[in-house]
Amino acid sequence: MAVEIHPTAIVAAGAELADGVTVGPYSIVGEHVRVGPRTQILAHVVIENRTTIGADCSVRNFANLGGPPHHTGYKGEPTELVIGDRNRIWEHVTMHIGAPGGDGVTRVGDDGFFMATSHIGHDCVVGDNVVLAHGATLGGHTIVGDFVTVSGLAAVHQFCRVGRYAFVGGLAAVTKDVIPYGMVWGNHAHLEGLNLVGLKRRNFDRDTVSTLRSAYRLLFAEEGTFQERIDDTAAAFGHSPPVMEIIDFIRADANRPLCLPEREL
Structure with missing residues (x-):
């Protein structure tokens, strides 16, 4: 399949475009950009710096991918943005390259759905099948697991972690x-419960959901210290991989505190 570049588009000499890539009117593709097979770049898109995009993606009008990080310490270092396959990137989406000081790479997985004006900041790590709704924002160094949904106009504070299959409600300010x-x-934002609708949509069976609900009640009960409840939950539900995923997430080293329930269960 031939590469198709609209006459008004500007593609730098060093850019690498795989078979079947299309570049629409007035789009700009920089010299260090690599684009995978069959990816469609529509009108007025800017892809710059060291940005790699996988196969079968669509990038819609006025998106900016690979822009410099919003970081006062950035001085033009050769950092990167790496985007996986089959992502749908809508109008005015922004995804930034990494900043110096870490590994300098912003990573986005496969099969994401990034609605208009959503933003992925520098050095974020975003998993597969993630949905960022209209205006959702990820601050720098945020880690977002697979199958996470961040609803419209919600913002996640830099260095926060959002575990797999979690759901962030609209307008939420996630600082933990x-x-x-x-x-x-x-x-x-506070923890409101389990993402039961999301679990059902992802075909989790009834027994798994029931186990998660029982573990959640024990973990966030009033009795004992939080550390005691963590240990009790691990002992009681050690046979359940999803429950242990939660326990391991809580026990892992973290830069931010944990979102907890606001009211009694």
Whole structure:
């Protein structure tokens, strides 16, 4: 399949475009950009710096991929943005390259759905099948697991972690880590329960969901210290990989505190 470049587009000499790539009117592709097979770049898109995009992606009008990080310490270092396969990137989406000081790479997985004006900041690590709704924002160094949904106009504070299958409600201000399978909303966001709708949509069986609900009640009960409840939950539900994913998430080293329930269960 031939590469198709609109006459008004500007593609730098060093850019690498695989078979079947299309570049629409007035788009700009920089010299260090690599684009995978069959990816479609529509009109007025800017892809710059060291940006790699996988196969079968679509990038819609006025998106900017690979822009410099919003970081006062950035002085033009050759950092990167790496985007996986089959991502749908809508109008005015921004994804930045990494900043110096870490590994300098912003990573986005496969099969994502990034709605208009959503933003992925520098050095974020975004998993597979992630949805960022309209205006959702990830601050720098945020880690987002697979199958996470961040609803419209929600913002995740830099260095926060959002575990797999979690759901962030609309307008939420997330300043603390969100457990896998959890659901948070509010300003500032608090843990509201499990993401039961998301688990059902992802075909988790009834026994797994029931186990998660029982573990959640024990983990966030009033009795004992939080550390005691963590240990008790691990002992009681050690046979359950999803529960242990939550326990391991809580026990891992973290830069931010944990989102907890706001009211009694």
